[in-house]
Amino acid sequence: MPEGQQPILELQGITKSFGGVEALRGVDFALYSGEIHGLVGENGAGKSTLMKIIAGVHTEFSGHFLVDGQERHFHSARDAHAAGIAMVHQELSVAPDLTVAENVFLGNQPINRFGLVQWRRMAREAGEQLARFGIDVDPMARLGDLPIGLQQLIEIARVLFSGARIVILDEPTSALSPPEVERLFATLKRLRQGGAAIVFISHFIEDILRVSDTVTVFRNGRKVAETASAATSKGALIEAMIGRGGEALEHSYTDDLMLPRPSDSSVILKVDQLSLARSLREVSFEARAGEVLGIYGFMGCGQQELSRILFGKLKPDGGTLAVEGTPKSFASTAAARRAGVALVPESRRDMLFHQEPVYKNISISILDRISSLLLKPARERDIAKRQVEQLQIRPPVVGLDLGMLSGGNQQKVALAKWLTYPPKLLVLCEPTRGMDVGAKNDVINIVRNLRARGLAIIVLSTEPETVLSLADRILVLKRGALVREFKNEPVSKDRLLEAA
Amino acid sequence: MSSETALATGRRARGFAPFLRSQMRNIAPFLTLIFLTAFFAFASPSFATLDNLGNILTQVSVTGIIAVGLTFVILCAEIDLSIASIANVTGIAVAYFTLQESYVNIANVPLPGVVAIILSILLCALLGLVNALGLTVIGIPSFIMTLAMMQIAAGISALLVRGQIAYKVPSLITTLGSGSIGGIPWIVIVAALMLLGGHLVLTYTRFGRYVYMVGGNREAAEYSGLNVKLILGAVMVISAVCSGIGGMLGVAHFGSAQQNEFDTYLLDSIAAVVVGGTSLFGGRGGIGNTIVGLFVLGVLNNGLDHVNIDSFLKILIRGLILLAALVINVYAQRLREKAAE
Numbered sequence: 001m002p003e004g005q006q007p008i009l010e011l012q013g014i015t016k017s018f019g020g021v022e023a024l025r026g027v028d029f030a031l032y033s034g035e036i037h038g039l040v041g042e043n044g045a046g047k048s049t050l051m052k053i054i055a056g057v058h059t060e061f062s063g064h065f066l067v068d069g070q071e072r073h074f075h076s077a078r079d080a081h082a083a084g085i086a087m088v089h090q091e092l093s094v095a096p097d098l099t100v101a102e103n104v105f106l107g108n109q110p111i112n113r114f115g116l117v118q119w120r121r122m123a124r125e126a127g128e129q130l131a132r133f134g135i136d137v138d139p140m141a142r143l144g145d146l147p148i149g150l151q152q153l154i155e156i157a158r159v160l161f162s163g164a165r166i167v168i169l170d171e172p173t174s175a176l177s178p179p180e181v182e183r184l185f186a187t188l189k190r191l192r193q194g195g196a197a198i199v200f201i202s203h204f205i206e207d208i209l210r211v212s213d214t215v216t217v218f219r220n221g222r223k224v225a226e227t228a229s230a231a232t233s234k235g236a237l238i239e240a241m242i243g244r245g246g247e248a249l250e251h252s253y254t255d256d257l258m259l260p261r262p263s264d265s266s267v268i269l270k271v272d273q274l275s276l277a278r279s280l281r282e283v284s285f286e287a288r289a290g291e292v293l294g295i296y297g298f299m300g301c302g303q304q305e306l307s308r309i310l311f312g313k314l315k316p317d318g319g320t321l322a323v324e325g326t327p328k329s330f331a332s333t334a335a336a337r338r339a340g341v342a343l344v345p346e347s348r349r350d351m352l353f354h355q356e357p358v359y360k361n362i363s364i365s366i367l368d369r370i371s372s373l374l375l376k377p378a379r380e381r382d383i384a385k386r387q388v389e390q391l392q393i394r395p396p397v398v399g400l401d402l403g404m405l406s407g408g409n410q411q412k413v414a415l416a417k418w419l420t421y422p423p424k425l426l427v428l429c430e431p432t433r434g435m436d437v438g439a440k441n442d443v444i445n446i447v448r449n450l451r452a453r454g455l456a457i458i459v460l461s462t463e464p465e466t467v468l469s470l471a472d473r474i475l476v477l478k479r480g481a482l483v484r485e486f487k488n489e490p491v492s493k494d495r496l497l498e499a500a
Numbered sequence: 501m502s503s504e505t506a507l508a509t510g511r512r513a514r515g516f517a518p519f520l521r522s523q524m525r526n527i528a529p530f531l532t533l534i535f536l537t538a539f540f541a542f543a544s545p546s547f548a549t550l551d552n553l554g555n556i557l558t559q560v561s562v563t564g565i566i567a568v569g570l571t572f573v574i575l576c577a578e579i580d581l582s583i584a585s586i587a588n589v590t591g592i593a594v595a596y597f598t599l600q601e602s603y604v605n606i607a608n609v610p611l612p613g614v615v616a617i618i619l620s621i622l623l624c625a626l627l628g629l630v631n632a633l634g635l636t637v638i639g640i641p642s643f644i645m646t647l648a649m650m651q652i653a654a655g656i657s658a659l660l661v662r663g664q665i666a667y668k669v670p671s672l673i674t675t676l677g678s679g680s681i682g683g684i685p686w687i688v689i690v691a692a693l694m695l696l697g698g699h700l701v702l703t704y705t706r707f708g709r710y711v712y713m714v715g716g717n718r719e720a721a722e723y724s725g726l727n728v729k730l731i732l733g734a735v736m737v738i739s740a741v742c743s744g745i746g747g748m749l750g751v752a753h754f755g756s757a758q759q760n761e762f763d764t765y766l767l768d769s770i771a772a773v774v775v776g777g778t779s780l781f782g783g784r785g786g787i788g789n790t791i792v793g794l795f796v797l798g799v800l801n802n803g804l805d806h807v808n809i810d811s812f813l814k815i816l817i818r819g820l821i822l823l824a825a826l827v828i829n830v831y832a833q834r835l836r837e838k839a840a841e
Contacts, residue, residue: 313722337725351723353716355783364713365724367706374704417724 006069008197009054009085009166014063016049018265022183022224023049024061025221029164031197036188038229039201040206041218041241047087047201048090050218052198055087059227089301090171094155096144101126103143104158133157134183148278149176156184159189167191168199173207174300174479177278185211202342203298205234214341234253235428238494256490260472265289266324266457269310269341269425274319279305281481282319287425287456292447293480294471296496302480303460304346310458311343312336337365339422344414346433351414354403358393358413359384361402365417387416390443405435408439415446424455432466444469464493525777525784525832528774529792529825532775536796540803547806548743554685560798561691562587562750563789566769568698569742571790572735574773575702576715577782578642580739581632584766585653586624587747588759590658594614594620594748595666595757607663613670621744627653628740632733642736657759665758669751677752687749694742711735715782767822772797775825777832796821 007030016024024046037049047449049246052058056074065072067083071476074080077087085201093230094103101119102109104126110118126139135153143151144478156172173181185499188198188211202208208215209229225240261385275279279302287293297303308314310321314332320327330336340366345351363370363380365483368447370379384398391412393405402410411431418426431447447470451457460469467474474491476499484499525838540546566583573580595609597616611619627649634645669677703707710731714721722728746765751757776793778785801819804814 244791311723311725332729333722333725334727334730342725343723345723347718350719353713353720353783357715360709360713364709364721364726367709371706373706375706375709416758 005032006033007066008068008177010064010066010067010069011050011054012064014050014053014061014065016053016058016061023442024223026063026437027218027221027452028171029216029223030198033165033195033197034192035199035214036192036200036212038212038215039199039218039235040203040205040208040215045218045241046221047218048170049221050079050274051087051170053084054080054166055168057087059078067357076282081164084163084165085168086159086162086166087168088159088170088172089269090174092148092152092218093165094143094151096142096145096151099123099140100130100137100143100146101139103154104139106158119417125232129161130154130157131470133160133187134411140188149180152176153180157187160187164196166197166199168201170201171203171299172200173202173204174298181207198239205237205497208237208327209234217241221432234498235494242493242497255330256492256495258490259474259487261488262473263288265291268324269458270322271310272320272322274309274316275322276302276304276305276314276480278451279480280316281479283477284319285475287458289424289454289456290451291473292451292457292459292471294467294474295458295477296464296467296474297462297477297500299462301462301477301500303462303477305431306477307343307345307427307458307459307460310336310425310427311341311445313343329423337423341466342418342425343427344418344424344429344431346430347415348407349408352402352410354401356401356402357390357399358405359398362414362416363422367420369421383420384416387419390419391416391446408435411435411439412442412446415443419446419450422450422453422455425458427458428459429461430462430466431459431470433463434463440469464496467496468493510553523828524835525779526789528828528832529611529775529777529796532825533792533796533799536799536803539697540799540806544803544806547803552806554688554804556795556798556802557688558685559802560772560794561685561687561769562746563772563797564691564794565694565746566743566765567772567790567794568694568787569735569739570769571698571773571778571785571787572702573739574713574770574778574780575711575781575785576717576732576735578635578732578735580631580642580743581766582627582646582649582653582734583743583769584762584764585738586627586740586743587750587765588762589627589653589657589660589747590620590624590744591751592660592666592757592759593749593760595622595669595751596660598666598668598670600666601613602667604664604668606661606666608666613672616670616747617673619629620748621741624740624744624747625711625737629733629736631740632736634731635736636729654759661757661759663759667756669748669757671822673748673752675752676700677749678703678755687753690745690749693814694745695787695791702786707734709732712783715779715784716784737757766785768797771818771822771825773821774829777829779832790806793825795799796825831832 002291009031011027011029014024015022027050028049036440041047053061056077056079057077070085087106095106101123105122110121112118123139130137138147142156156157156169165478172184176184184353192198200208200212212229215227215229215232215237216223219236219241227381230484238343267286268289272284274283283306295303305314307317312333322328323341328339359381362384388396393412394407402413432443435443447457459467461467473483474486476496478500541571545685546552566587570580597611597619600606600608616787631646631649632641635642676690679686702711710726714728714731718728730833750762756760772793773790774780775790775796776785778789800818811822828839
């Protein structure tokens with residue numbers, strides 16, 4: 001941290017709340033020109049909220065906001081842009097149908113005095129800019145035809161070369177391959193020499209330590225540490241992120257948890273060398289009856305794609321999967337269901353019929369088991385009532401439209417649809433996301449019950465707590481590859497984060 | 501039935517107004533029908549007679565038969581623009597396979613009546629299957645796929661009749677299309693039976709439930725392990741077969757088979773389904789709605805003939821009524837979504 005220099009950006013005592021919940025509490029933050037500043041913290045720790053304040057996305061907050069020592073208040077992202085602040089958001093925001101050059105110059109294409117776009121000049125300048133970034137593509141190619149990682153690099157390049165003095169990158173490396181990450185880092189270092197200030201948010205702590213000068217740690221809306229990157233380590237940062245003892249909630253999994261001896265029951269699912277474009281690389285594992293297999297990894301590590309392949313929604317590029325020893329290549333989700341595979345995706349919207357009553361939501365996956373040609377509504381309602389009772393879905397009215405239930409209860413309905421005729425393999429994505437403690441416990445109990453009934457269960461989550469509270473064996477997925485297996489050994493949140 | 505009451509209480513708990521709002525889709529077309537009927541009954545003494553009711557029923561029969569299949573398609577949030585063309589080609593095909601009078605200059609292939617009917621049904625089913633494959637296997641949006649099919653079917657029609665007009669169809673078709681029993685035209689009975697059949701399938705069979713669920717949330721249907729493509733393919737075939745039956749009976753009803761005979765039925769059938777309140781976004785509505793829509797259209801068309809009105813203005817009025825129905829359709833969807841919140 002350059003001493004005695006005036007910060008290019010300074011925040012003092014920033015507090016921000018959403019509907020009574022404080023997302024940031026009295027945060028101080030300073031950024032100097034010629035600095036790469038790393039930000040780490042768990043999901044919901046407040047990093048993104050703070051950055052959105054800086055980028056003019058959130059305009060309501062309390063505290064002081066100074067640019068070059070001057071108090072400022074942005075009313076929009078446009079204001080922030082005018083002050084030289086640009087942000088690359090986590091989700092790709094490019095125009096896939098436009099050319100690379102148009103994307104680079106989005107919103108400020110060079111025009112001649114008749115107001116017409118100067119295509120040749122635009123293509124030449126875009127090509128030059130990208131070449132400086134080590135990207136060699138045809139500027140007139142359609143952006144959507146390029147690989148996702150390259151698209152992301154181009155979006156980053158656009159922001160980096162927009163002339164901004166302060167650049168915020170939110171999880172820029174999650175979709176990038178190792179050589180692309182190298183190129184990004186080289187460019188960031190070059191920009192730093194040019195005097196830009198860069199904020200770099202990432203779950204990949206190694207990346208942060210390699211590229212940043214300073215690193216700040218957030219926890220529960222507070223800034224809990226700020227140190228020179230050279231003076232800290234991955235272990236120390238993880239410890240600061242999750243906080244030992246003190247602030248921990250009822251069960252924070254900071255202490256070692258002993259995983260049981262691996263089950264030697266029959267193998268239900270065998271996945272061999274599964275690959276998918278840029279998402280999965282030669283993933284192999286087994287899931288056994290009566291076992292909960294946890295798969296942990298950061299957002300974008302390939303979990304979502306893996307779950308979709310298991311349920312026949314996506315086709316893998318390579319590799320095989322077998323259910324109870326029979327090789328399968330699912331042509332549709334219906335084929336996967338018939339083979340005994342069930343999936344509960346992370347988004348309830350994808351899984352449920354909000355305008356239909358609860359009982360129709362529960363019976364939809366088993367209609368062919370309870371009726372041949374004609375429907376049996378009485379039977380459907382009976383089955384639904386039993387599930388509603390067992391899972392304690394509130395209100396216990398099976399005729400109510402699903403949209404009237406609370407989120408947690410909807411999640412239970414999503415589970416309930418698979419439980420009357422249990423599958424052999426149940427794949428759960430983020431089964432407890434956004435739930436309160438009570439509903440979480442209910443889900444944990446349901447999953448344990450199903451395990452006792454001999455199902456093979458796979459739980460995929462980006463939250464270490466979810467995996468730790470449910471799994472008997474844990475695999476860590478990192479950038480599409482399995483990098484670590486925890487079994488019959490102690491595991492804790494920091495060990496998981498360390499592995500990822 | 502106890503949960504039925506629970507459902508009612510669940511709704512009552514939210515008040516009567518939200519319930520009304522959620523039912524807007526069903527109420528609005530019905531009010532339109534009552535209003536139009538009252539208006540024409542008041543405006544013309546010859547409108548509200550039993551005879552004229554018979555006229556209206558007969559006039560909407562062919563549209564009704566075609567609209568049965570189209571209701572399935574629209575419930576799935578797809579569209580079929582080839583219905584009128586397929587009706588036309590099937591009607592022409594059944595005439596093509598029948599012995600014509602000597603002055604009809606068509607190089608046709610006379611076959612026994614039953615064979616002619618079966619071949620014609622196979623033809624429309626095949627065209628529906630092509631629609632289905634284009635939509636599900638290749639992934640062409642139904643709007644475009646059936647637009648192409650509209651041309652293809654019209655092309656086959658043109659090749660079969662080559663600008664000529666055929667008059668004869670198998671006797672069974674003649675009876676069903678233009679005969680009557682006990683004073684009731686057979687075509688009305690066929691339309692009523694097909695509408696009833698469609699309603700029973702949609703309401704009481706597993707397939708019918710799948711149609712509603714696929715239309716309600718296709719993604720969720722897929723995540724529930726339904727074979728969405730199979731269901732979409734099936735509704736395209738059903739639509740084509742209904743159109744084909746409507747076409748065959750229509751040819752008998754009009755007394756001739758020729759090119760472009762059914763052109764107005766495309767818009768009429770879509771209008772009947774949508775005016776009736778079936779959601780263009782899928783998952784809401786049904787044959788009951790289609791029947792109300794058919795009557796709205798029938799009363800409107802017939803009523804405008806009874807009042808003294810410029811026949812060219814009629815076309816404009818029909819267009820405006822259709823627009824009004826579409827506006828209501830979209831608003832009903834929004835109101836329902838609000839009521840669900």
